[in-house]
Amino acid sequence: MHPLLNFAHDVLPFTKNWPDWILYGSLVFIVAFGILNTLVAPLTGISTYIERRLAGRAQYRWGPNRVGFRSMLDALPITRGIAKLGDMQPFKFIGSKIPGGLLQFAADGLKLFTKEDIIPAQADQLLFRGAPYVILAGSFAAFAVLPVSFHFRAVNLNIGIFYILGISSIVVPGILMAGWGSANKWALLGGMRAAAQIISYEIPVAIALMTAVMLAGTMNMADIVETQRSGYGMEKAGMLGWYAFRYGGLMLVPFVIYFIGGCAEVNRTPFDLVEGESELVAGYHTEYSGFRWSFFFMAEYSNMFAVGAIATTMFLGGPLPPYPVQFTESLFGPMGNLGMVLRFGEGFFWFFAKSYFFVLLMIHMRWTLPRYRIDQMMHLCWKVLIPIGLVWFVLMCGVKMVRMEMALPPEKDAVAEVHK
C-alpha cells in the first residue's frame, strides 16, 4: 500500500471504501493543484509585481506603483471614509505606509479572468486551445527538481539537471502549436522564430551547464549543491566554494554563457524578437486573449525564475549562504526542531534571494537594452557562445585532469592558488 493512500485513509476515513485508483488519481490531482497554487502562481505573481513596478519607473508610468490597498479603499464610499481617517493626523503614518502597486497583479489577474476568451474562426480549435497547457506544463515540470532549501525538493532525481533540459524542450512544440494554430501570419512567424531561437540557444546553455556537471561529477541538483560547500582547501569556504568563483574565476565564463543563453531561451529582451511588436504584433500569442493569454505569461515568468534558480544551483551554490555554512550549522544544530526550521528558512532565503537577483537582472535588462536583430542573435549563439563554451569545456576538463593527475583531492589544493 502506498503511504499516500494510508495517509488519506487515516485523515478521511470515508475514502476507505473508494477504489484505490480513484483515490490515488484524486490525490495526485490535489497535490498537483496545491503545488501550482502555493509555489508557481505566487512566484509568477511576485515576478509580475516587480516587473510592473520597475517598468513603471523606467518609463515614467506611475500607475503600477499606485494600485495599492489605498485605491481599493477609495473605490467604495464606506471604505473611503476609513481611508480618509488614515489621512488624519494621529493615523497619518498608517495612510502613508499603505504599499503602492501591491494589488497590481491581483488587478491584472482579475482583468484577465473577466476578459472575453476569443478564438479566431479560422484557428485550429484543438491546437489553439491546447498550446497554453503544453507550454505551461513544460515550464512547471522543471520545478520538480529544484533544491529549494537544504534537503528539500520535490524529487531527488539522479539526473536532475538533465531532466530539466529534457522536460523544458516540450515548450518548443507548444510554441509552434500556438503559432500555427492561430491561423495568423504574425503568430506563425513568431512561433518559427521562437522555436529556432530556443533550439539554437539550448546548445550553449547545455554546454555551460555540462561544464559545471563535469566538475561536480554528478547531475543530481542536491549533490551539485553539496559539492559547493567547501573549496580551495578550506572546509569553510563560503562563497569561494561556489563554482562561479572557484578555479580562480575561470568558471565565470560558462556562468555568463548560461545566463545569456537562459535569457534567450525564455525570450526576454534583448532576445525578445519572438514577440517583437514592431515587426510581429505579439508573435505567437497575437491571437490569444484573456486567461489563455495569461497562461503564456505565467509560463514566461516561471521560466525566468527557473533560469535564475538553475544558475543559482549550478554556479552559485543554491541554498548555500555566502558565509561558511558551518557557522549557522553549529549555531542552529543544538536547537533541535527549531534549529531545523531555522536552517530550512536560511537555505530557503538564500536560494530565493539569489534566484530573484537574476529575475531582477532580467527585468532591468528588458527596460534598458534594445532588441537584437535576428542575424545578430544567431551570430551571437553560433559564432560566439558555442565556440567559447566548447573551448572552455575542454579547458576545464584539462584543469580537472591536471588536478587529478597531481593527485590533488578535488577541494584541498587551491590555497596556494588564492594566496599566490
Add this chain to the structure above:
Amino acid sequence: MIAILGIKLGDPAAWVFLAFAAVTCASALVVAASRNIIYSAYALLLTFFGVAGLYAFLDADFIAAAQLLVYVGGILVLILFGVMLTHKIREIKLSNETTNPIVGAAIAGFVFLALAYVSLYTNWDVVDRPASPTTGEIGKAFVGKYLLPFEASSVLLLGALIGAAYLARRDKEKA
C-alpha cells in the same frame, strides 16, 4: 490483488503505467491514421512522451530524459518545421492509396502475434531491487568499453553536420 499480464491492478503505479501505455498506443494510432498531417506530428509528441514514461518505468532515467531532449526537442521540432512550411496543408491529395490491404493486415497480424507470444512466454528476468541510477554506468561504458563505436558514430554525425551545412549554404557566386 487482481493481476492481468503481471500488472497488479491494486497498485497505483500500475495505473500510471497503464495510462502511459494507453497514451503511447492511442497517439501512435493517431500518428498513423490521421488525415491531418499536423495532428499526426503533434500526436507524435504524445507518443515520444509516453515512450519516455515507459523508459522511466524501466528505471532507465537517463534514456528517458535523453528521449525527451533528442526526440521532442530536436527531431519533432524538425518535423514540425517541415510540416508547417508545407503548402496547402489542409487539402492534401494522397498519392499513395492503400494497396493490398489483405496482405498488409496479414503481415501486421503476424508481427503482432509474434511480439505478443514473445512478450507473454519469455521467462523475463525480474529483478526485485530499488531503482539504481544508470547515468554513471552509461558514461563509463561510453568512454571505456565502447569508446571506439562511440567516437566512430560521433565522427559520422560530424560528417553529416558538415554535409548539411555545405548543402544548405547559399552559393555566393550565383546569388
